[in-house]
Amino acid sequence: PHLYKASQGDMRKLDLADVIFYNGLHLEGKMQDILEKISKQRPVISVSKNVAQDHLRAGSPEMGSEHDPHIWFNVQNWMSAVETVRDELSALDAVHAEEYKANAESYLTELRELDDYTREQIASIPEAQRVLVTAHDAFGYFGDAYHIQVRGLQGMSTESEAGSQDVTKLRDYLVEHKIKAIFVESSVPRKAIDAVIQGAAQQGHIIKVGGELYSDAMGEEGTEDGTYIGMVKHNVNTIVKALK
Known part of the structure; x- marks a missing residue:
């Protein structure tokens, strides 16, 4: 996420791909230019393109996007992304359309x-303590x-500093x-968060680090946290354990 230049390895993967799915809403930064060039040669599809307008949050100038690109923190938005992938693959590879449909329905369940x-887990946190404070403003969809x-300490991009x-x-x-x-977040340095904790301690208020959340990254490949469902559950369980 927020890639501003592609490595040779990334470019090779893009060159070898028959079809490319990407988030969209300017999450990919300057990679957008490369994706637009590739789209003239083969299918390049934004998985966010069919998310309902009333499910999209406003973006920020630093991201260069009209909308906040972190759509996956509302699971219903990611369901829309799954439906987009299902429909695009079915159109490109009609022979396997029924298989794509069956796999998508299983995953959507x-x-x-x-x-x-x-929804149930977050509702179990006492309302007064139901406040998620992180290093950068990636969790707006989750909150809504x-x-x-x-509350985010800095803007939507992991490139910005508080x-x-x-x-x-x-x-x-x-x-x-x-x-x-x-x-704290796996993809954001914790220096500024530590400064907040120290500042509060000087005023007699002790704040603990409730744990590490995944924001613009997932866990290691091959682990539960390395899947979308595992990543969301890790975040939810970490938040509830610290705030409940």
């Missing part, structure tokens, strides 16, 4: 269960979908609302 699980307040004013503002919010845990 799992995603419906994941959506219900996430599952009714938890979200300034001292951001740190002070977030510190004051945490102290005032007696928030007991904040979260």
Whole structure:
């Protein structure tokens, strides 16, 4: 995510692909230009293209996007992405259309269960403590979908850095609302979050790190956290354990 230049290995994978699926909404940054060139030679498809407009959040100038690209944090948006992949593959490879349809239906059933699980688990956190504080503003869709307040220290991009004013503002919010845990992210340096924790401690409010969340990355390939469902469950379980 947020790739601003592709490595030779990435370019080779793109060159060898029969079809390319990508997130869209400018998540890929300057990779967008490369994808547009490739689209003249073979199918290149944004999986976010059919997400309902009323399910999209506003973007930010730093991302260069009209909409927030982190659509996968609302499981229902990722269900739309699955349907897009199903339909595009069926059109490109009609011989296997029934197989794509069956596989998609099986996966969509799992995603419906994941959506219900996430909703139930977040609702189990006392409302006053239902505040998710992270390093960057990637969890807006999650907050909207599952009714938890979200506070990000910096903007939507992992490339941006939080300034001292951001740190002070977030510190004051945490102290005032007696928030007991904040979260670090696997793809974002924790320096600024540590500054918030230290600042709160100086004012007599102890905040713990509630755990590490996946934001713009998943776990290692071959592990449960390396799957979409496993990644979401890890995040949900980590949040609930720290805030409940």
